[in-house]
Amino acid sequence: xxxxxxxxxxxxxxxxxxxxxxxxxxxxxxxxxxxxxxxxxxxxxxxxxxxxxxxxxxxxxxxxxxxxxxxxxxxxxxxxxxxxxxxxxxxxxxxxxxxxxxxxxxxxxxxxxxxxxxxxxxxxxxxxxxxxxxxxxxxxxxxxxxxxxxxxxxxxxxxxxxxxxxxxxx
Amino acid sequence: xxxxxxxxxxxxxxxxxxxxxxxxxxxxxxxxxxxxxxxxxxxxxxxxxxxxxxxxxxxxxxxxxxxxxxxxxxxxxxxxxxxxxxxxxxxxxxxxxxxxxxxxxxxxxxxxxxxxxxxxxxxxxxxxxxxxxxxxxxxxxxxxxxxxxxxxxxxxxxxxxxxxxxxxxxxxxxxxxxxxxxxxxxxxxxxxxxxxxxxxxxxxxxxxxxxxxxxxxxxxxxxxxxxxxxxxxxxxxxxxxxxxxxxxxxxxxxxxxxxxxxxxxxxxxxxxxxxxxxxxxxxxxxxxxxxxxxxxxxxx
Numbered sequence: 001x002x003x004x005x006x007x008x009x010x011x012x013x014x015x016x017x018x019x020x021x022x023x024x025x026x027x028x029x030x031x032x033x034x035x036x037x038x039x040x041x042x043x044x045x046x047x048x049x050x051x052x053x054x055x056x057x058x059x060x061x062x063x064x065x066x067x068x069x070x071x072x073x074x075x076x077x078x079x080x081x082x083x084x085x086x087x088x089x090x091x092x093x094x095x096x097x098x099x100x101x102x103x104x105x106x107x108x109x110x111x112x113x114x115x116x117x118x119x120x121x122x123x124x125x126x127x128x129x130x131x132x133x134x135x136x137x138x139x140x141x142x143x144x145x146x147x148x149x150x151x152x153x154x155x156x157x158x159x160x161x162x163x164x165x166x167x168x169x170x
Numbered sequence: 171x172x173x174x175x176x177x178x179x180x181x182x183x184x185x186x187x188x189x190x191x192x193x194x195x196x197x198x199x200x201x202x203x204x205x206x207x208x209x210x211x212x213x214x215x216x217x218x219x220x221x222x223x224x225x226x227x228x229x230x231x232x233x234x235x236x237x238x239x240x241x242x243x244x245x246x247x248x249x250x251x252x253x254x255x256x257x258x259x260x261x262x263x264x265x266x267x268x269x270x271x272x273x274x275x276x277x278x279x280x281x282x283x284x285x286x287x288x289x290x291x292x293x294x295x296x297x298x299x300x301x302x303x304x305x306x307x308x309x310x311x312x313x314x315x316x317x318x319x320x321x322x323x324x325x326x327x328x329x330x331x332x333x334x335x336x337x338x339x340x341x342x343x344x345x346x347x348x349x350x351x352x353x354x355x356x357x358x359x360x361x362x363x364x365x366x367x368x369x370x371x372x373x374x375x376x377x378x379x380x381x382x383x384x385x386x387x388x389x390x391x392x393x394x395x396x397x398x399x400x401x402x403x404x405x406x407x408x409x410x411x412x413x414x415x416x417x418x419x420x421x422x423x424x425x426x427x428x429x430x431x432x433x434x435x436x437x438x439x440x441x442x443x444x445x446x447x448x449x450x451x452x453x454x455x456x457x458x459x460x461x462x463x464x465x466x467x468x469x470x
Contacts, residue, residue: 034185038192041243060202063195070191074184081180086173 012150014137015097020149023091024118027079030090035074039067072119079115084108092149102146113145204428205247205416206239207409208232214257214265214289227254229261233268235430240272245428247277247420249412250297256288256310259364266371269296277419281412282306282403287391291402292368295375298419301412302394302403309397311372312389313365315357321348376401 042063082089087098087106101110117123117139130140138148171179215226239245250269256262272278273296280286280294282302287310294300294308302308324331324346331346342353349357365387373383378401386392386400397403405411409427417425 030181034181035188038185038189042192042195066195067191070188074188078180078184082177085176090177 012100012152015095015149015151017131017137019095019097019151023089023095023097026091026094027089031075031078035071035078039071042067075119076112076115079118080108080111083115084111095151097149097151100148100150102148106147110145110147114139114141114147117141202244203246203422203425204244205249205413205420205422205425206242206245207249207251207427207429208235208239209251209253209430210265210290210293211251211253213255214261214293216258216261226257229258229264232265236265236268236272240275245276246422246425247279247416248272249409249416249427250278250280250293251283251409252280252286252290252294253283254287254290254293255285256290256292258289259313262289262292263371265293266296266375269293270375273298277416279412279416279419281409282308282394288312292372295372295402299404299415300376300402301405301407301415302397303408304393304395304406306394306397307391308394309386309392309402310389311368311383311387313361313368314389315361317343317345319345319348321346 079089083092083099084106086093087100092098099106099111099114101107117127127139127141130143131137134143136143136148142148210227210232212227215228236248239248269278269280277299278297280297280300282290282294282300283306285307286294286302287308291308291311321331331344333341333344333347335341339353339356341347342349343357369383369387370380372378372387373380376383382401386402392400392402394403394406398406405415407415413427417423
């Protein structure tokens, strides 16, 4: 390699799945402390009754709906705002991964769309099925919003070229 | 603003909104107001001891339930459902003290079902109100320290008992030798001291004069209706009565009755199986023995 030639290259690759999972868990922990903890008294004693108890009492159903909606909205604000402003949430900052738009700059609309399933674990689980069928390891809503979660790797130049060839051949 | 600053502000804002919404929906939890029923069933066990093979109303378990009910914001009042003939002294006292502590926070009503005597009544007396069925068995304010003494049986079979102990009264109460008069007097003193404490506590709990309680503290048990006449019971009734009284005292007319589901452990199932098996085996042996005996009687 001639002198002065760059030896390392910073390249972005789809983030490893385990990093994404850990980042999600970290964010969930942050949100449970910040957003869910003020409601702990409200949910105290919930295990004493079955579902039918709560949905046959109008005054309770109303409160549950309000609380669930409030928690979901605040969680979505966290995910969408953090990714729009910094391309990262706290979990992603710790795991050194970030969100990248496949079409120009990352917009707020894209951030909201890609995170909407995170308000519910079941919806997120369904959304994640697409990761295993997609070559780019994107969730379904990530594909729809044209975003992906990537990590930047500093590789020696030759390794970088090899990795790029591998990435192209996928 | 730096990234860190923005994140801190965002989290603070989210927490503030969350707190505001939780304040808006009010202090009452999703489970709603309730009147908790805490059963006191069986003889009161020894404080701090959990015997594996005997089923007792464990004082530590009852106290834990009382403390939990005290801490639960949704529980507005407690009904102690008592089916207890009495039992260990310290255990009964500890539960009564826990009831007195709880009634500082929220109303406690004692409901005596079949039996609430001796230690069981001690616990009931600590509540704000005592309710019993007219035919419930209650009272029996007294202390017993009786035990089986086998010295006669041992003498009959030439079995000797060698006493080797230091301390004049160390072997006092041993079932293998007779009690001396002095020792009997000493034990009676202890029993009377416990009785005096029992009487004072019941008198204090019920707002009665000590002398009046002493007159009825002969160990005699009373039916519910008799107990009401002498001031040991406030009202005659059943669970519905207790529920209504507790709701009134708690000022929670919409509270619902909350009973804990009795969790049965593997030990409960095994002991029930073992008891039934033993009973059936006994019956079988008895039936077999009876037949030859009948035959012999006929022949004779």
